[in-house]
Every structure is written in structure tokens, then in C-alpha cells.
Amino acid sequence: xxxxxxxxxxxxxxxxxxxxxxxxxSGSMVISDPLNFWSARRVKLNDTAKTEAxxxxxxxxxxxxxxxxxxxxxxxxxxxxxxAFGVWSKMSGMERAKVxxxxxxxxxxRREEIAEVEVVNNGKSITEARLDVDSARLCIEYYAGLASxxxxxxxxxxxxxxxxTRREPLGVCVGIGAWNYPLQIAAWKSAPxxxxxxxxxxxxxxxxxxxxxxxxxxxxxxxAPSGLYNVVQGGQETGMLLCYHPSVAKVSFTGSVPTGKxxxxxxxxxxxxxxxxxxxxxxxxxxxxxxxENAVRGALMANFLSQGQVCSNGTRVFVQRQxxxxxxxxxxxxxRAIQIGDPLLEQTRMGAVVSRPQLEKVLGYIRxxxxxxxxxxxxxxxxxxxxxxxxxGYYMSPCVMDNCTDNMTxxxxxxxxxxxxxxxxxxxxxxxxxxxxxxxxxAAGVFTRDVKRAHRVVENLQAGTCFINxxxxxxxxxxxxGYKASGIGRENGQVTIEFYSQLKTVVVEMxxxxxxx
Ligand SMILES: NC(=O)C1=CN([C@@H]2O[C@H](COP(=O)(O)OP(=O)(O)OC[C@H]3O[C@@H](n4cnc5c(N)ncnc54)[C@H](O)[C@@H]3O)[C@@H](O)[C@H]2O)C=CC1
Numbered sequence: 001x002x003x004x005x006x007x008x009x010x011x012x013x014x015x016x017x018x019x020x021x022x023x024x025x026s027g028s029m030v031i032s033d034p035l036n037f038w039s040a041r042r043v044k045l046n047d048t049a050k051t052e053a054x055x056x057x058x059x060x061x062x063x064x065x066x067x068x069x070x071x072x073x074x075x076x077x078x079x080x081x082x083x084a085f086g087v088w089s090k091m092s093g094m095e096r097a098k099v100x101x102x103x104x105x106x107x108x109x110r111r112e113e114i115a116e117v118e119v120v121n122n123g124k125s126i127t128e129a130r131l132d133v134d135s136a137r138l139c140i141e142y143y144a145g146l147a148s149x150x151x152x153x154x155x156x157x158x159x160x161x162x163x164x165t166r167r168e169p170l171g172v173c174v175g176i177g178a179w180n181y182p183l184q185i186a187a188w189k190s191a192p193x194x195x196x197x198x199x200x201x202x203x204x205x206x207x208x209x210x211x212x213x214x215x216x217x218x219x220x221x222x223x224a225p226s227g228l229y230n231v232v233q234g235g236q237e238t239g240m241l242l243c244y245h246p247s248v249a250k251v252s253f254t255g256s257v258p259t260g261k262x263x264x265x266x267x268x269x270x271x272x273x274x275x276x277x278x279x280x281x282x283x284x285x286x287x288x289x290x291x292x293e294n295a296v297r298g299a300l301m302a303n304f305l306s307q308g309q310v311c312s313n314g315t316r317v318f319v320q321r322q323x324x325x326x327x328x329x330x331x332x333x334x335x336r337a338i339q340i341g342d343p344l345l346e347q348t349r350m351g352a353v354v355s356r357p358q359l360e361k362v363l364g365y366i367r368x369x370x371x372x373x374x375x376x377x378x379x380x381x382x383x384x385x386x387x388x389x390x391x392x393g394y395y396m397s398p399c400v401m402d403n404c405t406d407n408m409t410x411x412x413x414x415x416x417x418x419x420x421x422x423x424x425x426x427x428x429x430x431x432x433x434x435x436x437x438x439x440x441x442x443a444a445g446v447f448t449r450d451v452k453r454a455h456r457v458v459e460n461l462q463a464g465t466c467f468i469n470x471x472x473x474x475x476x477x478x479x480x481x482g483y484k485a486s487g488i489g490r491e492n493g494q495v496t497i498e499f500y501s502q503l504k505t506v507v508v509e510m511x512x513x514x515x516x517x
Pocket of ligand 1: 179203204206235237254255256257259278279280358414416
């Protein structure tokens with residue numbers, strides 16, 4: 001099969017044109033090519049492989065049948081990763097950067113097409129999917145820039161002897177992804193791994209298996225050695241085979257806290273390092289002196305991106321009591337105005353939840369919140385869009401709830417859907433205590449005009465990523481990751497180089513051996 005060919009077909013010509021962007025409507029993409037990838041090509045497994053149906057969230061239509069990798073296929077992919085590691089790890093940083101920059105250029109050229117595939121598989125709006133593609137590209141560009149900066153240290157020792165350190169790659173790294181940002185996660189993991197000289201075997205979520213394979217083709221097209229970035233498809237069993245594989249050097253995982261704990265246990269049995277990007281129940285604190293307009297915008301960004309399926313979402317919105325009525329009025333008005341519908345249409349701002357079970361889970365949380373005393377101010381209902389082809393899609397209206405208390409399930413558990421819980425507070429001390437009263441600590445945000453208070457609050461928030469007067473912006477130049485049960489290690493930023501490399505110390509004797517024996 002030719003590499004780099006666009007391997008999804010349309011049933012009909014795109015029907016809608018909006019301004020400069022080519023756009024298609026949902027329900028028209030067919031995916032028939034294999035989704036496993038090693039030896040620099042898509043691999044069809046034999047017919048005995050376990051398969052799983054993949055759906056288009058916007059329409060509920062069957063998109064493709066996913067073939068799961070078993071032990072034999074995982075071995076092949078890891079072995080390919082090993083071969084590539086032998087070549088790639090010996091190349092200079094500048095040589096690696098050249099390949100990565102070419103991959104970034106291809107992504108930029110194919111931005112629209114990749115974004116459309118992401119929408120069809122994930123259900124998020126095309127506007128957001130384009131930003132995800134940009135983030136993937138920027139991440140690859142950023143780490144291409146860092147690839148040639150990896151360096152050691154020279155340390156002078158007595159008698160003219162010296163030592164030096166070498167920053168070396170780890171080997172074959174495994175990436176395991178979640179379904180909320182399929183391409184972006186694949187890029188955020190592969191870019192630093194490859195920049196450091198590692199190879200990667202990536203397992204996407206079986207719910208969203210498609211775009212990680214496009215990335216694999218793009219790396220090959222950009223000149224990466226065969227086996228540098230491989231994709232194995234499957235669920236828990238395939239993931240476990242990867243984590244326990246004796247030739248795998250590291251596991252980088254994005255997903256839920258319970259699965260993250262299992263990944264860590266499996267990696268521990270082989271003393272392998274892990275990066276864990278797990279869930280959150282992050283607080284967003286709005287003080288009475290905030291710029292209300294910006295605070296409201298921030299609260300929406302903190303809750304409704306990607307249908308609310310974002311690990312860093314600020315789902316516990318603490319609002320100082322004096323401004324609670326105005327805040328709620330504004331938030332509800334804007335939430336009601338969110339255009340829900342076909343995610344491939346330009347005007348859509350909220351598409352479909354990723355799957356039927358996820359939709360039911362989210363609606364279940366809302367039912368429970370009502371039972372526990374929360375008041376639904378808007379949304380929280382399943383929606384059937386007027387367009388008949390969307391009637392089986394997984395849509396719901398974004399929900400704002402007040403009357404929430406800290407002990408309610410909706411305030412304690414990660415819902416992973418478009419549900420904002422609003423909680424009043426009175427004092428800074430009180431809100432800090434309540435904001436930190438969680439086992440998780442991925443992100444947090446504060447809105448205030450008081451610069452001293454902003455920094456004082458942030459200093460006391462137990463979260464790996466804090467936002468002042470904004471929320472959910474993730475430039476690839478800055479580290480992202482969690483405190484407490486929200487994770488280990490960081491993604492993005494310079495520091496991530498340390499999580500994909502190891503340090504070798506070389507001691508050089510220039511005199512005689514001073515033996516004690
Ligand atoms: N915080 C976050 O970033 C995310 C949180 N979630 C939450 O988790 C819930 C469940 O969603 P899932 O997709 O099932 O998340 P998950 O965390 O179970 O799965 C994430 C990835 O891990 C793989 N996996 C699952 N079990 C594994 C195992 N034992 N060994 C190795 N790999 C394994 C999955 O196939 C997938 O690729 C969601 O409803 C949501 O609440 C889901 C995705 C991302």
C-alpha cells in the first residue's frame with residue numbers, strides 16, 4: 001500500500017463550502033484500510049484477529065471494524081521499533097530535527113483533511129479539531145528545535161581527570177492514548193520521544209483509532225526510518241502486552257486515574273519509568289473583583305471544550321457570593337447560545353459526545369446531581385438535531401448547575417462531559433481549602449484583578465498547571481501535568497526531555513589507578 005496516500009474515502013463530494021475552508025457534512029466518510037501500522041506500512045491482520053466496531057459520534061453510524069493486536073503483532077511492532085531505534089538513536093539531533101520538521105510541514109499542508117478525520121472519529125467541532133492539528137504540529141516543531149540542544153556536562157576532577165555526562169535515549173517507548181484528543185496525544189508523546197532518539201509504539205484508544213495512523217504515515221513520508229513510530233490497535237489486552245513487554249523501555253499514558261494506576265503497577269514489574277497524564281476535578285475560582293466578562297468566557301472554556309471531555313477542565317467553578325447572580329445569568333445565557341450539531345459545520349461550537357456509553361454516563365451524573373439537590377440552570381438533556389442523518393448521534397445540551405455542595409458526586413468525580421458545577425464561596429482562605437480538598441490536582445484557575453491575590457492563590461493551589469485570568473490554554477512550550485493522583489511527569493516544555501532520556505556518567509582517569517589493594 002502506498003505510504004502517505006490519504007486512505008479514507010468519501011461516499012460523496014463535500015456538500016458545503018464556508019468561506020475559505022473546505023468542509024464536508026457528517027455521515028460521508030468511509031474507512032476501509034487497516035489501522036495497524038509497522039514496517040512503515042498499514043498492516044492487515046489475519047481474519048482470526050479480534051475486531052471491534054468503531055462509530056462516528058455525529059451520526060452513530062458504523063465507521064469501521066478495528067482489528068486488535070495480540071501478542072504476535074505487538075512483538076512485531078516492538079521489534080520494528082527496536083530496529084529503528086538502532087538507526088535513529090545514532091543520528092545527530094540536527095538530522096532528527098530535519099525529519100521532524102518535514103513531518104510538521106506535511107501536517108500543516110494536510111491540516112484540513114486531518115482535522116476532518118478527527119471530527120468524524122471523535123465528534124468534536126471542526127474548529128476545535130483544527131486547533132488540535134495545529135497543536136500536534138507545533139509540538140513536533142518545538143521538539144525538533146530542542147533535538148539538537150541535548151547535551152551533557154563536563155566536570156573537572158583532580159589530577160587532570162574528568163567526567164562527562166551524556167543524555168541518551170531510553171529505547172522503544174510505548175504511548176497509550178485516550179479518546180478525547182487522539183492526534184494531539186499521539187503527537188505530544190511521540191515528538192519528545194523521537195527528539196531524544198527513541199522510537200515509539202503507540203496504542204490509541206479503540207474508540208478513536210484513526211488519526212494516529214495518519215501521523216505514522218506522515219513520519220514515514222517525512223523520512224523517518226521504518227519502525228520509528230508504529231501503531232498497534234486494541235484495548236486493555238493489547239495495552240497490557242505493551243506494558244509488560246520486556247523490550248519496552250518506558251510507558252507514557254493518558255487516560256483515567258484507575259487505568260493509570262494499573263499502568264504504573266505493570267511498569268513497576270519491569271522497573272520501567274512512566275509518564276501519567278490522568279484525570280482531574282479542577283477548581284476555577286472567580287473573585288468578586290474579576291473582569292466578569294472574561295471570567296464567564298474562562299468558565300466556558302474551562303468546561304465546554306471538546307464536549308467537556310478534557311482532563312484539565314475546571315469543573316468546580318467557585319464564585320464569590322457577591323457576584324454569583326450576575327455570573328450565573330451571564331454563564332447560562334452564553335451556554336444556551338452554544339450551537340450544537342453537525343461537528344463538520346463551521347458554525348457548530350459543540351459536536352457529539354464520543355460514544356453512546358459516555359453520553360449515558362454523563363446524563364447519569366446529571367440525574368444523580370439532581371437527586372442530590374443540585375439545580376439545573378440550563379441543559380443536561382439529550383438532543384436530537386433536526387438534520388435526519390444526525391438522529392442517532394450522541395448529542396446533549398451543555399449543562400450549568402448551581403446549588404452544588406462539596407460532597408455531591410458531581411463535585412467529587414470526573415464526569416468528562418459538558419457539565420459545570422457552580423459553588424459559592426465567601427473568603428480566600430475558605431476557597432483555597434475547598435479547592436484543594438480533592439485527591440486530584442491536574443489544573444486550577446483564578447480570576448481576579450488583584451495581582452497579589454492572584455499569585456498568592458496560585459502558590460497555594462495544589463495543581464500542576466495553574467491559569468491566572470484564563471483557562472485551558474496549553475502552549476507546547478510550557479510543561480503540562482498533574483499533582484497528586486493526576487499524574488507523574490510532564491508533557492511539553494523543555495523538562496519533558498528528561499522524561500524521555502537518561503543520563504550516562506563517564507569518568508575518565510588521566511593518571512594511574514590509585515588502588516587500595
Ligand atoms: N482524564 C483523561 O484524560 C481521561 C479520562 N477518561 C475517563 O475515563 C473513563 C473511561 O474511559 P476509557 O477510554 O475507558 O479510559 P481508560 O483510561 O480506561 O483508557 C485509556 C487508554 O488506556 C487503555 N487501557 C485501558 N485499560 C488498560 C490496561 N489495563 N492496560 C493498558 N492499557 C489500558 C485504553 O485502551 C485506552 O487506550 C471516561 O469515562 C472518562 O471519565 C477517559 C479518557 C481520558
